[in-house]
Amino acid sequence: MTLLEVNNIHTYYGNIHALKGVSLTVEKGEIVTLIGANGAGKTTTLRTICGLTKPRSGYVKLKGEDLAEYPAHSIVYKGISMVPEGRGVFARLTVMENLDMGAYSRKDNKFDADFERVFTLFPRLKERRNQVSGTLSGGEQQMLAMARALMAHPSILLLDEPSMGLAPVLVDLIFDTITAINKEGTTILLVEQNALMALSVANRGYVLQTGQIVLSDDAKSLKSNEMVQKAYLGME
Amino acid sequence: MQQEKSYLRQALEQGLVGGAIIVLIALLGIVEAFKERSIVGTVLSMGQTFIIGTQFLISYRTARKAGSDQKMAITGGAVTGAVSGLVLAFLVLLSMLFDLRPVFLNASPALFSILAFGQSQIVGMVLLVVFGAGIGALAGVIDTLAVRIRSTILQIVAIVVLTGLLAELIKLVLGQWPSIGRAMNWMFAGKGLSIIGAVVVALVVLVYNVYQAYAPVDPKKKPFFDAENWRGSKGYVRIAISVAVLLILPQILGVYMSEVLDQVGLYILMGLGLNIVVGYAGLLDLGYVAFFAIGAYVVGVMTSPEIAPKFFGMTFTWWEAVIPAVLVATSFGVILGIPVLRMRGDYLAIVTLGFGEIIRIVALSDLLKPVIGGSQGIQGIAKPAIGGFVFQDQQSLYYIILAGVFLAAFVAIRLRDSRLGRSWMAMREDEDVAEAMGIHLVTTKLLAFATGAAFSGLSGAIFAAKIGSIYPHSFNLMVSINVLALIIVGGLGSIPGVVVGSFALVGLPELLREFADYRLLVYGALLVWMMLNRREGLWPEEAHQRELYIDKDTPADAEA
Numbered sequence A: 001m002t003l004l005e006v007n008n009i010h011t012y013y014g015n016i017h018a019l020k021g022v023s024l025t026v027e028k029g030e031i032v033t034l035i036g037a038n039g040a041g042k043t044t045t046l047r048t049i050c051g052l053t054k055p056r057s058g059y060v061k062l063k064g065e066d067l068a069e070y071p072a073h074s075i076v077y078k079g080i081s082m083v084p085e086g087r088g089v090f091a092r093l094t095v096m097e098n099l100d101m102g103a104y105s106r107k108d109n110k111f112d113a114d115f116e117r118v119f120t121l122f123p124r125l126k127e128r129r130n131q132v133s134g135t136l137s138g139g140e141q142q143m144l145a146m147a148r149a150l151m152a153h154p155s156i157l158l159l160d161e162p163s164m165g166l167a168p169v170l171v172d173l174i175f176d177t178i179t180a181i182n183k184e185g186t187t188i189l190l191v192e193q194n195a196l197m198a199l200s201v202a203n204r205g206y207v208l209q210t211g212q213i214v215l216s217d218d219a220k221s222l223k224s225n226e227m228v229q230k231a232y233l234g235m236e
Numbered sequence B: 001m002q003q004e005k006s007y008l009r010q011a012l013e014q015g016l017v018g019g020a021i022i023v024l025i026a027l028l029g030i031v032e033a034f035k036e037r038s039i040v041g042t043v044l045s046m047g048q049t050f051i052i053g054t055q056f057l058i059s060y061r062t063a064r065k066a067g068s069d070q071k072m073a074i075t076g077g078a079v080t081g082a083v084s085g086l087v088l089a090f091l092v093l094l095s096m097l098f099d100l101r102p103v104f105l106n107a108s109p110a111l112f113s114i115l116a117f118g119q120s121q122i123v124g125m126v127l128l129v130v131f132g133a134g135i136g137a138l139a140g141v142i143d144t145l146a147v148r149i150r151s152t153i154l155q156i157v158a159i160v161v162l163t164g165l166l167a168e169l170i171k172l173v174l175g176q177w178p179s180i181g182r183a184m185n186w187m188f189a190g191k192g193l194s195i196i197g198a199v200v201v202a203l204v205v206l207v208y209n210v211y212q213a214y215a216p217v218d219p220k221k222k223p224f225f226d227a228e229n230w231r232g233s234k235g236y237v238r239i240a241i242s243v244a245v246l247l248i249l250p251q252i253l254g255v256y257m258s259e260v261l262d263q264v265g266l267y268i269l270m271g272l273g274l275n276i277v278v279g280y281a282g283l284l285d286l287g288y289v290a291f292f293a294i295g296a297y298v299v300g301v302m303t304s305p306e307i308a309p310k311f312f313g314m315t316f317t318w319w320e321a322v323i324p325a326v327l328v329a330t331s332f333g334v335i336l337g338i339p340v341l342r343m344r345g346d347y348l349a350i351v352t353l354g355f356g357e358i359i360r361i362v363a364l365s366d367l368l369k370p371v372i373g374g375s376q377g378i379q380g381i382a383k384p385a386i387g388g389f390v391f392q393d394q395q396s397l398y399y400i401i402l403a404g405v406f407l408a409a410f411v412a413i414r415l416r417d418s419r420l421g422r423s424w425m426a427m428r429e430d431e432d433v434a435e436a437m438g439i440h441l442v443t444t445k446l447l448a449f450a451t452g453a454a455f456s457g458l459s460g461a462i463f464a465a466k467i468g469s470i471y472p473h474s475f476n477l478m479v480s481i482n483v484l485a486l487i488i489v490g491g492l493g494s495i496p497g498v499v500v501g502s503f504a505l506v507g508l509p510e511l512l513r514e515f516a517d518y519r520l521l522v523y524g525a526l527l528v529w530m531m532l533n534r535r536e537g538l539w540p541e542e543a544h545q546r547e548l549y550i551d552k553d554t555p556a557d558a559e560a
């Protein structure tokens, strides 16, 4: 079943034409990755899906429903949760308060099981739960941003460069967790510059270049694609 | 050896800094202006206190840095003191060589006579250095004493100086009961303490400290304001006593001090509101006085016998006017909020600044003159009354303000801990992310503006009743700036901080009227000091405190 469908979206920042007809689909249960160089439009694609920037044309559909009518703050109620680029933790709130905010869109108040769940995924956060999140390390902030997004019970999780600025050990940990979250049933759209890692956890992938999808295939084939190897995997 | 050298160098630098501060104080005219104002009889004048106090504090600081080496501490203190004296001596020397007055208005012969201890200038210069070294060495000696003795001595000095400083006010309060006032006369001399008075105050502090030293220590004792202390049956007793004290306070303190309390209270009310807008929601609003004005004007228009009958055919009571006042202010909060929804930070500040001015200028305009009186303002505003009792004077209006403050604090606390409060804070941290979490930015922002405006409107409504007539010029930019400064000084986002900030920035200047000329100087110095040393405010919000003093080694689990 197609969970998320992005069809031919054009997004502008003033006069800057950032997305020039991006289309992609994510099936339920998949990990799909979107790779591309700096400034290709990866973040813009995710922001457009979340409604934070509106496309001038084209549409985004979740479970067949067009999201154009929904303002940004109501998208999360539909089941889309984002881990923003650079984490975006609420710096002056504690870890617990951040997690609470993640569950803002929930109508029930039974968060205990969810706290359990995210603390199992990220034991480090449990130790630091009363710490002000601005003082967490970069890796811990990434964990918090992911945990916070999970608190909303999303059907699809959008991750914007979760490995940015992390040491290799932590990158491994984050990618392991992404796989684990996916195994628990959350569909994932993963934006990455670290194409090698992204393609090794993803089922399928898209390559974005200056606002356009130039390539899409399953992850294995992309990994062996000559152009991908040259441009994104640093192989000659 | 190397260490010793660098330490002495530090001592020397500190001395130069101290000297420079005193020169500044002297050239600003503070020393001379307060040369007659006594702190303790004829022994210590306030002018001297400034000089000696600065020398002492700065030398003490140097001595502290010496660590456990006693000899070094005393030497360091002496060096710092002597150097600061040397700087002053240099100023005296300069005054002999040049006429400084064309540049420094206050560099008068009287000033140099004070600096030279009334002696000839040459002798005075020597004395300055010797005296400075003496003060510095004394500071060093005090530093080397055992903790308990040291803190007792420092407390005695601080409290004697403080009582001397506030002696007039103490006399004023005691004077309410003429017999007590007369009975305590021996304590005072001039505007300060008498020598006997100073000795008695010192003895009281000493006895208290001795008692503390021998009293059994309770290891479980928590700081006074710790939440633990205010729960359970003991907590209720404490709360009851505190409430009782608050209720009789104006009767004990008298008219003048009640007036000060009233002003502080009105600013607390405004501070609690602006704290929601700036502290919680992170929206920098510089036009906050607008809502204060609106609250005051609504009460004015509805209750003044000159104006109300023209529009309503009758005058309303204050109680009937206060609710519309708050509602109108709230609506203006929303109305002025709409155009700035998309603005952040400095842009928002500039635009709201404009709003504040617009409201004031509109109030002054001819257009609205028939309604709100233009520059002549509105007179004859009603006072609140219950039954036959009219809240006429400062002492009774205190209760109205107290009730308003309690109401506002209660609402602010409830809001802070609510879902809305959390969405304000999330929005303050990152608007985009907050929106992605499901927060409706428009309503969240408008609710912040509206709540802030409501508190300010209430404050304005009480203010109008208190002064009885209002004029546009009462609602100037300084009010907005004062409120903003007090929430920053208290600690942005902290409710107790608003109270502390109001007392510090509104209450203290009223109590220290004598320094009115130097008010802005002290204000500025205080703000600079705060930003360097206590950026989180005098009484910061808990989480903020944690952020600044986080102890990474303590497991967070300990509390669970």
Ligand SMILES: Nc1ncnc2c1ncn2[C@@H]1O[C@H](COP(=O)(O)OP(=O)(O)OP(=O)(O)O)[C@@H](O)[C@H]1O
Binding pocket: A013, A016, A018, A036, A037, A038, A039, A040, A041, A042, A043, A044, A045, A085, A193
């Ligand atoms: N707020 C903005 N205003 C103007 N132009 C913008 C804005 N945000 C992004 N852009 C432009 O849109 C293009 C796409 O940016 P985007 O942030 O989506 O790239 P990205 O693929 O996420 O890059 P990176 O890997 O560096 O994060 C870039 O050319 C960028 O300069």
Ligand SMILES: [Mg+2]
Binding pocket: A042, A043, A044, A085, A160
């Ligand atoms: Mg990006």
